Amino acid sequence: MDVKALDKAIQEIALTRNELKKIDYNNPKYDDLEEKLHDLEDDFHMIFGDQLEEILQDIHDKFCPDSDVLYPIAYLAKSYDVNSNNEFTAAPTEGVFVEVDNYPGKDSKLVIIPNPTRIVLNIGKDKQEVVWIAK
Numbered sequence: 001m002d003v004k005a006l007d008k009a010i011q012e013i014a015l016t017r018n019e020l021k022k023i024d025y026n027n028p029k030y031d032d033l034e035e036k037l038h039d040l041e042d043d044f045h046m047i048f049g050d051q052l053e054e055i056l057q058d059i060h061d062k063f064c065p066d067s068d069v070l071y072p073i074a075y076l077a078k079s080y081d082v083n084s085n086n087e088f089t090a091a092p093t094e095g096v097f098v099e100v101d102n103y104p105g106k107d108s109k110l111v112i113i114p115n116p117t118r119i120v121l122n123i124g125k126d127k128q129e130v131v132w133i134a135k
């Protein structure tokens with residue numbers, strides 16, 4: 001897998017989602033930006049979907065075997081925080097709900113975050129654990 005291309009694709013989707021979230025439906029740019037986002041997501045799925053599904057399956061097998069694996073696009077956050085060093089983070093509320101055996105009773109979610117591309121397990125409201133990093 002081309003890790004640099006994967007990271008670039010996720011960053012483009014993340015930045016477009018952030019931009020779209022900032023504008024109103026009535027904004028004349030909204031429809032074009034939404035179409036751009038759908039194109040980016042479709043390309044992401046076509047190029048990286050199968051490989052990421054395998055990685056996600058391994059993560060599910062290890063951490064949350066009772067939860068179904070979804071399409072990789074579902075694991076991208078609705079919005080990301082990006083600092084001045086272009087480092088991306090996602091809130092603990094982001095991601096796909098999973099049942100983690102080691103954290104019973106805790107709301108747990110898996111989310112894909114770029115730069116570097118990694119998959120993070122959000123546990124409750126204040127704990128985040130990196131469970132995979134692209135190499």
